Amino acid sequence: MLFLELVLQNFGPYAGRQVINLDPRIAQNPQPIILLGGMNGGGKTTLMDSIRLALYGQRAQCSTRGNLSYSDFLTQCVNSQANPADKTRVELLFEHIEDDKPIRYRIVRTWEKNPKDGKDALGILGDDDTWPVDSLVNIWDDYIENFLPLGISNLFLFDGEQVKELAEQETPPQIVIEAIRGLLGLELADRLAVDLEILVNRKRKELADVKDLAELEEIEEKLRQQQADYQVIEEKLAIFKNQIEELEIIQREALDKFVSEGGKIASDRHQLELQQKEKNHAAETIRESMCQLAAEALPLALIPNLLSQVQAQGVKEFRYQQVQLAKDVLIERDKRLLQWLQQLTIASEQVEKIESFLTEDADNLYTGYSQAEAPWLLADEESLSQLDNIRYHLQNTKVSAKQQLANLKSLEEELIVLERQVQTAAEPEAYQKLREAVEEAQNQVVQAKANYETTRRSLADLAETIEQTKKELSKYTTENIDNKSREHIITSATKVQETLKVFRDKLTLRKLNKLEEEVKNCFLYLLHKSDLVFRIAIDTKTFALSLFDFNGKPVAKHRLSAGEKQLLAIAFLWGLAKVSGLRLPVAIDTPLGRLDSSHRQNLVEKYFPAASHQVILLSTDTEIGKKEVETLRENEAIAREYLLKYNSATRQTTVLENQYFW
Incomplete structure (x- = not known):
């Protein structure tokens, strides 16, 4: 898939009609990077939102939408100085392979300020941008899911804040976990298991008489409630786990402060x-x-x-x-x-x-x-x-x-050291405060772990209860329904579900083993310290990363610098893209974050040119600066350059072609 052209008309700070050519193919020398430079508040994130909006419409996960309704969000996106009679318009021309042939579609979304029906007007144009493809308009959401599902879009259209969040958390956020499962194809097995469950329930209802149906529905309702409770407790367990990690960090900081400010010495004063x-x-x-x-x-x-x-x-x-x-x-x-x-x-x-x-x-x-x-x-x-x-x-x-x-002389030197230690010891009042801070942090960790353990046991008990209810449901069917044909379907579906569970586990291990190797290779490729990590393991449930050194010992994530954590997050996203096998564009907003010069240079030289066949970079002048852009130019990695020129007086942004900060 390739993004070829983006057209913005009265969208956000982009006044009038502005066209951005995104095609990385220049003559016979394809260069992957499309570089767009702009200062903070100049429209970079708005441009990324326009791509999401064009692709997904009301389902788009745009940065500025928040809790707004779709109608209010569309109104918010209208340029403040636009003529009320003019429409706001977003167009995205893209190309993808269908039946082994390249096909182009232009997505056109238009709306007026305060739209009456609360949504935009969608149009899909074909190869020559003239004839509409009406058949796609009604099924567009399903169509786009075939080659760029919404669930995985955040793994290809992401920003520096998303990388920062992914780098700081011990386990990826739920939205990323779902995207990973979709990208690795793991959700297909889950979807099939749900479909089988629906099929079995339908067959039970077909076989039951009125009395049996009432009892059956009662058991099913109980099972649904138990499964809903299970999900709530599972989310609560995840919250407690994150709380423990945060409190353990606070505890370590309190202990470090206790030691650095003389608390430990004060405790040994006597x-x-x-x-x-x-x-x-x-x-x-x-x-x-x-x-x-x-x-x-x-x-x-x-x-x-x-x-x-x-x-x-x-x-x-x-x-x-x-x-x-x-x-x-x-x-x-x-x-x-x-x-x-x-x-x-x-x-x-x-x-x-x-x-x-x-x-x-x-x-x-x-x-x-x-x-x-x-x-x-x-x-x-x-x-x-x-x-x-x-x-x-x-x-x-x-x-x-x-x-x-x-x-x-030796005794006098030891006395001098002891005297210094006593002098550096905190005063009784300060020592008491430091000690209370440590004890409070320890108590909070203990309480959080106790809450976690209690919730974990409740979850385990509820899981057993759910299994019992499922057995009751299965037993009910076996004992009371005497239709062999439908009973065979139910029995076979149960066996298929068990087989499917084994298949899903093995598929997960196979995919994750490959992903672990790809993430490790990408991380070491981006990192300038090749001896830091020997192996990376990924948890099969939470997708949390665990690092191990050459001696097989765990490498604590908090030992990594902020830059190294960001590189690890980028390596994770890069490895996912490689394992998925999907040829999709990568768009990155504010890509370099808090990286130091050496890590930044590695990212510029090694990641950007190789991340995908099309890489759209939206950067400030401090991220991809003069040195970085000259490196990319020397390596012939940039196909097109644009400067998003923001006028603070008019609060409008103009797209200048073939220009950058330098």
């Missing part, structure tokens, strides 16, 4: 003060021990050189004393020897030589000691021994002092 007291006592003990060391031999560590000199001097003097004693002993011995020699018959000359030798030998032996300085220390052997003991004790004392000094 323990910290006890630690302070213990460490102060330990430090004081070390100081007293060091004072005792300082009162003993430790101060001598300040004069190690003097101690060494004293010891050397003591050894020298002790040696000198020993030499003197030895000299005196030798001189006495020499005297006795000479006296003894004189008594022998030895010549006096020989005795004199011996005496001369002994005298000279003694002089030579003690020359070094005789030339030394006179003793002044006068230390005895016991004093020198004590000096050795002092030096040994001093060495051990120094080691002990260093160890105690290191311990004291």
Whole structure:
């Protein structure tokens, strides 16, 4: 399908007749992007609404309609300065394949201000825009559902706010879930199950007599009421689930605030003060021990050189004393020897030589000691021994002092840290408020979970009751109706429903497995961090996304940045479009949202040119700016450019062709 032309006449801020060529095919070089630039309030969203209005009329989910009736909405869409006699007109020319041939239709919707019948006039023109196709007018809603159903239109015609909403919620909104089911073809099985149920009920009524019919209708009414109650409780359960998620976020924020503002430290204040007291006592003990060391031999560590000199001097003097004693002993011995020699018959000359030798030998032996300085220390052997003991004790004392000094320094550093922690602790009043906020958030989460669990049990009980009612309905038919042909239909329908349920489950798994792979590939393709996610899982009921890393561990969605969440939402929509196999145009209003520069560049280069064969972008100058538009031009991705020029004085918008902000 291709949108070829959009015509707006007196629609919203578009005064007069303005034509926008949307055909992306230029010569033989198709370029997918149709770029329309406009400032906020300049008519971008109105232009998107005009496409929806042309396609779906009264069923269109337009942004500005809200709770307005269709008549009031059409009146609101009329240009404020239009001539009352002029009609407001929206035309959309599109092309799609029918019976393997391209066919064009032009949808024309016209209305006047305050339409009398409360609706527009619809016309469908054929290939040459001249002959009307009246046969399509009455069945148009059914016809458009064949190739662009309303339920899935939001997955192809979406805006940045829709992406933002999808990115922020843990589970997609119900309207998106229904669109996903339609896009994946899952609603066909549900529709068939409902049709079978209707068929079975009709056959029961055909077989029942008056009394049986009344009882049968009573059971059916009970079943309908139970199913309605089930739907209400199911919606209530979803609300409680969302409430739990929101309250858990509030609880995390309260805990973070409790920690960041000193609440945790304040709760440990008493323990910290006890630690302070213990460490102060330990430090004081070390100081007293060091004072005792300082009162003993430790101060001598300040004069190690003097101690060494004293010891050397003591050894020298002790040696000198020993030499003197030895000299005196030798001189006495020499005297006795000479006296003894004189008594022998030895010549006096020989005795004199011996005496001369002994005298000279003694002089030579003690020359070094005789030339030394006179003793002044006068230390005895016991004093020198004590000096050795002092030096040994001093060495051990120094080691002990260093160890105690290191311990004291470590304790003082720990005391500084403790003091800072105590100082950063919240004051009692602030601590009480922080604690109350945490407790209140925790209580709310507990209460919400309790409500959720109670509702879940009620839902499970009601499901069992519904099954019992269905069995009662089935049993009623079996026991009281004796028409074999119709009974066979009812029995067969029941079996078909069971088979259909299995088929639906398997179809869901098959489709979702393929969708999971496509979403993961699209997400990693758009993301600049390829190691963030290894696998993406999609819940078969809620279609909620779960992310897992390379170790198989879950990646919490709140850990993703706002930009990464938006890319994940876009990857989800892109993956859905790929899996559906439908070749439909993609129109995006305000596409870039809160993306940072790197994510924005990835989206511009990788997503926009590949999102579809036709991509209509409605952007402000800050989203697709000068850098982004130049990138798209260089890649030959833009087929046509338009500028929605808004005049604030007249509050009118003019479409300028072949122009953009730059």
